[in-house]
Amino acid sequence: MRRTIPVLIVSGIGFLLLASYFFNFAIGPTDLDGISSLITNWGVIVAAFAVGLASVNLIRIHSAKVSRRRADWIHSLALLLTMAVFIIVGVYSKHNPDSAGAKALFQNLFDYSYSPFGSAMFAILAFYVASASYRAFRARSFEASLLLVAAVLVMLGNAPIGALIWNKFPVIGNWLLTVINMTGQRGITIGVAIGGFATSMRVLLGFDRGHLGIGD
Numbered sequence: 001m002r003r004t005i006p007v008l009i010v011s012g013i014g015f016l017l018l019a020s021y022f023f024n025f026a027i028g029p030t031d032l033d034g035i036s037s038l039i040t041n042w043g044v045i046v047a048a049f050a051v052g053l054a055s056v057n058l059i060r061i062h063s064a065k066v067s068r069r070r071a072d073w074i075h076s077l078a079l080l081l082t083m084a085v086f087i088i089v090g091v092y093s094k095h096n097p098d099s100a101g102a103k104a105l106f107q108n109l110f111d112y113s114y115s116p117f118g119s120a121m122f123a124i125l126a127f128y129v130a131s132a133s134y135r136a137f138r139a140r141s142f143e144a145s146l147l148l149v150a151a152v153l154v155m156l157g158n159a160p161i162g163a164l165i166w167n168k169f170p171v172i173g174n175w176l177l178t179v180i181n182m183t184g185q186r187g188i189t190i191g192v193a194i195g196g197f198a199t200s201m202r203v204l205l206g207f208d209r210g211h212l213g214i215g216d
Contacts, residue, residue, distance in 0.1 A: 003209070006209075007206040007209065010203065010204070010206075011204050011205065011206055013039060014200075014203070014204040015204060016032075016035065016036065016039065017036055017039060017040075018204075019032060020032045020033055020035070020036035055083075058079075058083075059080065059083070062076035062077075062079055062080055063076075063080065066080065082113070085109070086109060089102065089105055089106050089109060090106060093105070093106045133151075150176055150180070153169065153172050153173055153176060154173045154176055154177060155173075156169040156173065157169045157170045157171070157172055157173015157174060157176075158170075158173055
């Protein structure tokens, strides 16, 4: 029973939501769209509780780290303080929509604290991207040589100096991005869609039970 009931619940809800996308008929006093909307709203509520549980777990872990003065505890303290400030200001501005000061404070917190940290993180990642690009673009084979040539042409097409050297570099770079690159992306998208469909059917039919925390 501990295996059958969860599988039946997942399969029933999954097929019901799938049927509501194609059909609309009444099940008792409520039509299929209404039932689908109700299930979706419950899913949002469950997801909100999951986010709340994750937040409580985050606070518990970092509070213990700060109280015991473990390594890098100052970072945990900064995380907790930032989290508290954003929650307090966000909830206050949400429940006081007419307060221009609360809106401005929340927007300033986002623009002048969160956004710069994100920019700094991507700036640090740029060094790793450059290192990975160097390793990937080494012409060790014919395919790697094609990748290297294409990358150089795209960079020359997007850099201002490329158009000064030859006015066809932007045209070639745009063609590589919109034709060759798009062809590969569409192939990957089709493969991902087929894999997602196969995985979804395995879940709906009860063959894949890993998400339930039970074995086969």
